[in-house]
Amino acid sequence: MAQKRDYYEVLGVDKNATEDQIKKAYRTIAIKYHPDRNPGNKEAEEKFKEAAEAYDVLHDPQKRQQYDQFGFSGPGMGGFGDFGASMNMDDIFSMFGDIFGGRAGFGGFGGSGTRGRQQHRGSDLRLKVRLSLDEIAHGVTKKFKVRKDITCSHCHGTGAEAGSSSEQCPTCHGSGVITHTTQSIFGMMQTQGVCPTCGGEGTVIKNKCKHCGGTGVEKGEEVVEIKIPAGVAEGMVVNVPGKGNAGKRKGVNGDIQVFIEEEPNDTFIRDDNDLIYNLLLDFPTAALGGEVEIPTIEGSKLKVKMEPGTQPGKTLRLRGKGLPAVQGYGRGNGDLVVNVSVYVPKTLSREEKSAIEQFRQSDNFKGDAATKHTIFQKFKNYFS
Structure with a gap:
């Protein structure tokens, strides 16, 4: 178990902070790490709980006094020292909902500390797609036939048989929540949680749909069009909202x-x-210079002039001829980098050999000392 951090450090306030300063600090942290803003992020959830635990102690004068005097080992610390582990999100929202200025979160929690009726959310689906470099360069729309939960065709998502109606939940009396009262060292403590009878909806169905069993969803297939933006890369995730499993009983x-x-x-x-792009240049063009064609991701070819005496290992950079940046993650296009190699034939005719033998004696083909030193240094650095 990770060691607890000092509560003042968690909220980023000093030990002389006023109640309003503590409340403001907690509100800032709670909004930042709120689960509705960080869905599925366990680290954010733990920080949210940690901040709630710190606020639970520091906003209460009696608890704060004991914490300032004894720290985590003080009398009664067991009553709130394991706050984050023992309480769920609903409990935290119900206890501290008022600090959000009328909304305890971004998912419909009222400022009075009572939770609104639960709206079910369907689960997410995951797909893998393999893209060619051309598709990545230009963006592409893909179609998938997806097996998933869809709205029940018999009850149209209500979960009830035709003519049947819903009635108020007898357990929570329509509120969607139930209240638990427990005795602690500081007196009676009330917490709220989702009603187990209606699942937080506040109503129960009299006559459930025989086709879906009252869930409002059934197994089915849907053809989904997914637009993938240009510039994506291996390992990236494109999120398509609202195309996953249907939520129960007309949920999200x-x-x-x-x-x-x-x-x-x-x-x-x-x-x-x-x-x-690795360009394999023939020896005559490398020696005499000339024009070569470089392919691009657009499908066209660029004519590039090679200078006489082009050496193996030379690099050309064609600005803006690479891949586009994904929208929101950069600007413009990358470059097309051309690495030049010189092709040396493995077999020669008698005439070719004779011509090259004549060149062997030329000082131009032997290379001067400076050139030899440069080549030596390149290879030395490469292998060092």
Whole structure:
């Protein structure tokens, strides 16, 4: 178990902080790490609970006095020292809902400390999609046939048979919550939780739908169109809201999370938003110079002039000819980086050999001392 942090440190206030300062600090942290803003984020949930535990102690004068005097080992600490582990989100919202200025969160909790009726949310779905480099460069729309929970075709999501109605829950009397009262060292403590009878809806169905058993959903298929933006990369996740499993009894649909995989490309190597192209230059063009064609991800070819005496290992950078940045994660396009290699034929005709033998004696083909030193240093640095 992780060691508890000092409550003043958790809220970011000093030990002389006023009640209003403590309340304001807790509100700031609670909104930042609120579960509605951080769905599925366990770390944020723990920080939310940690802040609630600190506020539970420091906003109460008696608890604060004991904490200031004895710390976590003081008398009665067991009453709230395991606050985060023993209480769920509903309990926290019901106890401290008033600090959110009329809303205990972003999911419909009232400022009076009572929870509104529960609206079910369907679960999320996950898909994997393999994209070619061309699809990544231009963006693409993919169609998937997805098996998932859909709205019941018999009751249209109500969960009730035709002509049947809902009635007020006899357990919670329509509030969707039940109140627990417990005795602590500080007196009676009340907490609220979801009603187990109606699941927080406040109503129960008299005659449940025979087709879906009262859930309002059934198994089915749906063809889903998913638009994938240009510039995505391996491991990225594209979230498609509202296309996941249907929520029970006309609840909120879940999302579809699309995990991106990249197919290898025969022409280019991807380096973030840059594209790398390995150009194999023939020896005459490297020696004499000339014009070469460089392919691009757009499908066209760029004519690039090579200077006489182009050396193996030379790099050209064509600005803006790479991949676009994903919208919201950068601007513009990457570059097309051309790495130059010089092709040396493995077999030669008699005439070719004779011509090269004549070049062997030329000082230009031997290379001067400075050139040899530069080549040596390149290879030395490469292998060091």
